[in-house]
Structure formats: C-alpha cells, structure tokens
Amino acid sequence: MSKIQRLNVSCIRNIQSALLEPSATINLLYGENGSGKTSVLESIHLLGTGRSFRSSKLDPLISHDDDEAIVYAELLGGLKIGLSKSRRRIHQLKLQNERQRNWESVARELPIQVLDSNSFLLLEGGPKPRRRFLDWGVFHVEHSFVNSWRRSRKAIANRNMLLKQARLDLAQLEAWDMELSTSADEVDAARRKYIDEFLPIFSQVYRSLGGANADELEITYERGWDSERQLTQVLTENRGVDCRYGATQNGPHRADLCLKLGKTNAVEILSRGQQKMLVSAMKIAQGKLLSQALDRQCIYLVDDLPSELDRANRAAVFDQLAGLGGQMFVTCVDLSAIVESLSNPPEMATFHVERGIITT
Ligand SMILES: Nc1ncnc2c1ncn2[C@@H]1O[C@H](COP(=O)(O)OP(=O)(O)O)[C@@H](O)[C@H]1O
Ligand SMILES: [Mg+2]
Missing domain, CATH: 3.40.50.300 (P-loop containing nucleotide triphosphate hydrolases)
Structure with a gap:
C-alpha cells in the first residue's frame, strides 16, 4: 500500500x-x-x-x-x-x-505525483517535462519498460561518443544503431500502449473538471522519429547531420506529447488558469490509470x-x-x-x- x-x-x-x-x-x-x-x-x-x-x-x-x-x-x-x-x-x-x-x-x-506551480508549466517549453510525465506512467504500469529505456539511453550515449570522434568507426556505429533501434521499438511500443489507455481516462477526468475546449482538445504522442520508417533507416540517412551535431537527432529521447486545439498548440490558446486545469486533469488521470492497472494509489x-x-x-x-x-x-x-x-x-x-x- x-x-x-x-x-x-x-x-x-x-x-x-x-x-x-x-x-x-x-x-x-x-x-x-x-x-x-x-x-x-x-x-x-x-x-x-x-x-x-x-x-x-x-x-x-x-x-x-x-x-x-x-x-x-x-x-x-x-x-x-x-x-x-x-x-x-x-x-x-x-x-x-x-x-x-x-x-x-x-x-x-x-x-508520487506533484501539483505545484512548476508542474503547471508542463505544456510550456520543450518536450522534456512531457516525456517525463509520460514515462512516469509507463514505468509504473509496464515493468519491462525501464530495461528497454536504459538500453536505449546507453545506445544513444555510446553512439554520441562515436559521432564526436574525428574518425568515424562505422562498424561500431552500426552495432549501436541496431541496439538503439531494437530498444527504441520497445520503448515506443510501451509508450504507445500507455497513451492508448491514458487518453480515454484523461478525457473523462478533463470533462468532469469542466475543462475548456474539451471537444477539440487532442493529445497525440510523437515517438521521436519518422512514424513511417524504421529507426535504423532514419539513423543511416541522418548520419551526416548527427556527425555535425555530434549527437543523435532522432530516437525515443526525442519523443513528445502534443496538445492541440485544432492546428494550434493548446498552450497558445488556453488561459493560464485553463492550462492548470488541463495539467491537473492529466495528473489525476495518471493516478486513476495507476490504480486501475496496479490496484495501488x-x-x-x-x-x-x-x-x-x-x-x-x-x-x-x-x-x-x-x-x-x-x-x-x-x-x-x-x-x-x-x-x-x-x-x-x-x-x-x-x-x-x-x-x-x-x-x-
Ligand atoms: N538548507 C537550508 N537550511 C536551513 N533553512 C533553509 C534551508 N533552505 C531553506 N531554508 C529555509 O527553510 C524554510 C523553507 O520553507 P518552505 O518549506 O519553502 O516554506 P513554506 O512552504 O512553508 O513557505 C524557509 O524559511 C527557508 O528560508
Ligand atoms: Mg511553500
């Protein structure tokens, strides 16, 4: 308990x-x-x-x-x-x-879930806090997730190290590309499954809180690389860009949740107070899903x-x-x-x- x-x-x-x-x-x-x-x-x-x-x-x-x-x-x-x-x-x-x-x-x-002035900034700025929000939920309901997530982090770190070297070790890079691609698919599948379970619960909580624009609000998950192609293919095609940056530009570390009203980001339309209600609904929905999945609050x-x-x-x-x-x-x-x-x-x-x- x-x-x-x-x-x-x-x-x-x-x-x-x-x-x-x-x-x-x-x-x-x-x-x-x-x-x-x-x-x-x-x-x-x-x-x-x-x-x-x-x-x-x-x-x-x-x-x-x-x-x-x-x-x-x-x-x-x-x-x-x-x-x-x-x-x-x-x-x-x-x-x-x-x-x-x-x-x-x-x-x-x-x-643990936190609702404080910082957590209400979930919708503003970069994807990191939204990815953390998503992964909190996946971690708790899908126990194998953490291993896949760690493997993907390790592969990205190793890949980035290789990308920074003056002479590219192609054989090693390809080996890490494979490892990243396999673990990324696992991470992506777990996140996708979680979002599919989360969205209906969120929608119900948001409506019962009287959330603004509930009918138009759409939350979509973006996995961090082209939705149509294998990550290995994307990594190979973007090798030049990755080398220039010395860092992997595509992968599960770039995933995000997009909250939109029509074509516009929700954060640009909703008032600060409305955003707080939206974030509250997201956090309450996570707690609800957790208790349904694990019988734990x-x-x-x-x-x-x-x-x-x-x-x-x-x-x-x-x-x-x-x-x-x-x-x-x-x-x-x-x-x-x-x-x-x-x-x-x-x-x-x-x-x-x-x-x-x-x-x-
Ligand atoms: N490392 C520290 N050692 C001792 N006192 C601290 C330290 N860091 C913060 N404080 C003090 O501890 C209090 C922390 O208050 P906080 O928990 O933020 O208060 P509240 O939430 O009740 O407003 C403040 O009075 C602050 O000045
Ligand atoms: Mg305080």
Missing part, C-alpha cells in the same frame, strides 16, 4: 527533526510563508524519487548547519524506507533494511493549491483527487481557504507548521 503511516524528517531545510503520523487520506499542512510546509513535501518526494521537485541540486536541501539529511517512512502494511544524503554526495537508500542501488524498487512502492503532493487555482476550480480538483482514495499532502497558508472551498469537506488530518516545527 502506498500510504505513509509514519514519516521522520531530519535536517531538511529548516526542519531539524519532525515526526508525522499522517492520515491515509488527506493531510493538510498549514502555516505562514517560509515555515517549512513545502519542505515536508520535498522530503517525501526525495524519499520516493531521489530528487527534489523544486531544485535540481540536492545540497540546498540539507539544513545549513548540518551534514546529512535523513528521511524515513513506514508504509501501511509495514514496509520501511530510509534515506540518508550527505553533503559529500554519499547517499544510502534502504528498503526493508536492504540497501538499494537505485530508486527503481522504492519508486514502485511510492508512486499514488501519493499526491499538492503545494499551495489556493494560490494556484480559484475557488471553484480548487474544489473541483480537490474533489477529484479525494475521489481517487489515495493519500494526499496539501499545503496552504490559510486553512480556511481550503476548507471553505470544499462542497462537502472529507475527513482530513491537519498539521500546523511553524519555523520547521510540525504540530497536530
């Missing part, structure tokens, strides 16, 4: 030491700006993914006067996960006292909902999230801003955060 029953946080930002016994459903963290609410969400995210969601560097996360941050969680069902992270870049991740080489097993136990970390959505939309998103039946951690400055916006406030646990100290 992906529900945190007990959470210990030490030396993360202004939290020296905190113990939380969250509810299995909704947890509201409230307190003034800078009190440490987002840091609690960050700690959970760090434990489940190895990363923060608000900074790419980990050093700023460790409390100024300390050397090592620790997050420890016990899940409903008894599973224990512990992480220590030191300034010397040494980390130790344990699942049931067994040291983990990477986050794969822990991430499966703790599927993901944990939603929702940062500062009242400042992101207006009252009516906040209530709609909150209702949908609560309806998923998973565990939620929601932050806000003013508790009443959330409670008042709910039509029928469900049972929830509240935590007051003040200067890094958390009280119930």
Whole structure:
C-alpha cells in the first residue's frame, strides 16, 4: 500500500527533526510563508524519487548547519524506507533494511505525483517535462519498460561518443544503431500502449473538471522519429547531420506529447488558469490509470493549491483527487481557504507548521 503511516524528517531545510503520523487520506499542512510546509513535501518526494521537485541540486536541501539529511517512512502494511544524503554526495537508500542501488524498487512502492506551480508549466517549453510525465506512467504500469529505456539511453550515449570522434568507426556505429533501434521499438511500443489507455481516462477526468475546449482538445504522442520508417533507416540517412551535431537527432529521447486545439498548440490558446486545469486533469488521470492497472494509489503532493487555482476550480480538483482514495499532502497558508472551498469537506488530518516545527 502506498500510504505513509509514519514519516521522520531530519535536517531538511529548516526542519531539524519532525515526526508525522499522517492520515491515509488527506493531510493538510498549514502555516505562514517560509515555515517549512513545502519542505515536508520535498522530503517525501526525495524519499520516493531521489530528487527534489523544486531544485535540481540536492545540497540546498540539507539544513545549513548540518551534514546529512535523513528521511524515513513506514508504509501501511509495514514496509520501511530510509534515506540518508550527505553533503559529500554519499547517499544510502534502504528498503526493508536492504540497501538499494537505485530508486527503481522504492519508486514502485511510492508512486508520487506533484501539483505545484512548476508542474503547471508542463505544456510550456520543450518536450522534456512531457516525456517525463509520460514515462512516469509507463514505468509504473509496464515493468519491462525501464530495461528497454536504459538500453536505449546507453545506445544513444555510446553512439554520441562515436559521432564526436574525428574518425568515424562505422562498424561500431552500426552495432549501436541496431541496439538503439531494437530498444527504441520497445520503448515506443510501451509508450504507445500507455497513451492508448491514458487518453480515454484523461478525457473523462478533463470533462468532469469542466475543462475548456474539451471537444477539440487532442493529445497525440510523437515517438521521436519518422512514424513511417524504421529507426535504423532514419539513423543511416541522418548520419551526416548527427556527425555535425555530434549527437543523435532522432530516437525515443526525442519523443513528445502534443496538445492541440485544432492546428494550434493548446498552450497558445488556453488561459493560464485553463492550462492548470488541463495539467491537473492529466495528473489525476495518471493516478486513476495507476490504480486501475496496479490496484495501488499514488501519493499526491499538492503545494499551495489556493494560490494556484480559484475557488471553484480548487474544489473541483480537490474533489477529484479525494475521489481517487489515495493519500494526499496539501499545503496552504490559510486553512480556511481550503476548507471553505470544499462542497462537502472529507475527513482530513491537519498539521500546523511553524519555523520547521510540525504540530497536530
Ligand atoms: N538548507 C537550508 N537550511 C536551513 N533553512 C533553509 C534551508 N533552505 C531553506 N531554508 C529555509 O527553510 C524554510 C523553507 O520553507 P518552505 O518549506 O519553502 O516554506 P513554506 O512552504 O512553508 O513557505 C524557509 O524559511 C527557508 O528560508
Ligand atoms: Mg511553500
């Protein structure tokens, strides 16, 4: 069960030491700006993914006067996960006292979705965050995906190394082209299958949130190379370009999700608020699909909902999230801003955060 029953946080930002016994459903963290609410969400995210969601560097996360941050969680069902992270870049991740080489097993136990001001930027800019969004879903429902994905990454890295050399080693390049092509087909097939399952669920969630232009909105998956041709063929034909750039220009690392209204990118038409509802629907749909596929709910970390959505939309998103039946951690400055916006406030646990100290 992906529900945190007990959470210990030490030396993360202004939290020296905190113990939380969250509810299995909704947890509201409230307190003034800078009190440490987002840091609690960050700690959970760090434990489940190895990363923060608000900074790419980990050093700023460790409390100024300390050397090592620790997050420890016990899940409903008894599973224990512990992480220590030191300034010397040494980390130790344990699942049931067994040291983990990477986050794969822990991430499966703790599927985490974030809704914060950054995640609402999903539709803007380059494809990377959309690819990450897509792959989050594929990773959780299709277990063989991660191996194919790793093989494709390795093939691209090796291929790029060869492309940068003064004298091209054609035999080696062709061998990596083959390896990339085979793994890319697997990655593509898994992503395609996921999108086929995701789209109807998304459409239903988006409509029930009263999403704008629901009838015209179209999400399409682009695999990263010509849809009509084998990747080996594309790689061979583009060898000259790849050599010039010293990098592989086609492949699964270039995949994207395109969101369009007619011929125009949705981001150019929808208002900022409408985009937030669209992104919320995408994230809720992922949680829904996950629980259908795995009988497991993901944990939603929702940062500062009242400042992101207006009252009516906040209530709609909150209702949908609560309806998923998973565990939620929601932050806000003013508790009443959330409670008042709910039509029928469900049972929830509240935590007051003040200067890094958390009280119930
Ligand atoms: N590495 C650090 N060590 C100690 N304090 C930190 C560190 N990084 C940030 N802070 C402080 O910790 C607090 C973090 O607050 P945050 O979780 O963002 O608050 P909230 O979400 O409640 O507004 C801020 O007061 C910030 O100044
Ligand atoms: Mg905050």
